[in-house]
Amino acid sequence: MRIAASTVTLPKTTRLKREFYNREPIRVARECLGKVLVHGETAGRIVEVEAYLGQDDRAAHAWSGVTKRTEVLFGPPGHAYIYFIYGMYECLNFVAEPEGRAGAVLIRALEPLAGIEQMRKRRPAAKRVEDLASGPGKLTQAMGITRRLNGCDLVTGELEVRAFNGEAKPEIAVTPRIGITHCADWPLRFLIRGNKFVSGKPIHI
DNA sequence: CAATAGATCATCT
DNA sequence: GATGATCTATTGC
Numbered sequence: 001m002r003i004a005a006s007t008v009t010l011p012k013t014t015r016l017k018r019e020f021y022n023r024e025p026i027r028v029a030r031e032c033l034g035k036v037l038v039h040g041e042t043a044g045r046i047v048e049v050e051a052y053l054g055q056d057d058r059a060a061h062a063w064s065g066v067t068k069r070t071e072v073l074f075g076p077p078g079h080a081y082i083y084f085i086y087g088m089y090e091c092l093n094f095v096a097e098p099e100g101r102a103g104a105v106l107i108r109a110l111e112p113l114a115g116i117e118q119m120r121k122r123r124p125a126a127k128r129v130e131d132l133a134s135g136p137g138k139l140t141q142a143m144g145i146t147r148r149l150n151g152c153d154l155v156t157g158e159l160e161v162r163a164f165n166g167e168a169k170p171e172i173a174v175t176p177r178i179g180i181t182h183c184a185d186w187p188l189r190f191l192i193r194g195n196k197f198v199s200g201k202p203i204h205i
Numbered sequence: 206c207a208a209t210a211g212a213t214c215a216t217c218t
Numbered sequence: 219g220a221t222g223a224t225c226t227a228t229t230g231c
Contacts, residue, residue, distance in 0.1 A: 059223070061216095083223085087214035088224070208229085208230080216221090
């Protein structure tokens with residue numbers, strides 16, 4: 001794929017439909033790998049995600065039930081759940097499962113594909129392209145995703161998720177989730193094996 | 206390299 | 219009032 005200063009040529013892609021998200025979060029998480037997140041002129045390939053299992057998962061925000069913050073999680077699938085954390089950062093999730101259940105997928109890292117100059121402006125701390133979106137707080141910054149987009153419909157709204165037509169399934173590595181204290185040993189983090197744009201070190205096992 | 210402190214505030218107890 | 223699905227800069231080996 002070619003990258004230019006302000007415009008990009010991506011191979012043909014198709015936007016994901018509602019049914020993609022209307023499944024159990026582990027399934028959605030694994031299938032998100034290799035898909036493309038698009039916002040404005042920026043785009044990135046999803047290379048790392050985590051599954052959150054809703055009310056049965058002590059580490060999930062949905063664990064404490066429906067609140068002002070979590071109502072999007074309990075809503076219909078295919079919407080963005082974006083929350084503010086550590087007084088400074090915002091994290092992007094895709095809402096999975098039917099309305100009433102609160103499974104979600106945390107997007108943890110992207111391989112930048114388009115709008116890289118804009119990403120660099122938004123993230124002056126990043127020295128290398130590999131640092132632009134290699135973490136949940138970094139990728140929202142790089143792509144200009146804020147709480148303004150909480151509840152945004154991924155199927156029809158300004159935030160898009162697309163699949164490369166005919167792309168082979170990537171090889172997936174599995175680890176425990178990062179940065180949580182509860183259920184810290186559950187194997188719910190999924191990455192593209194060997195990819196250089198993941199958070200932390202690449203995993204090739 | 207690895208370990209750690211500090212930034213900073215919405216949310217829930 | 220404490221905590222948190224994080225990141226960066228700095229310190230020390």
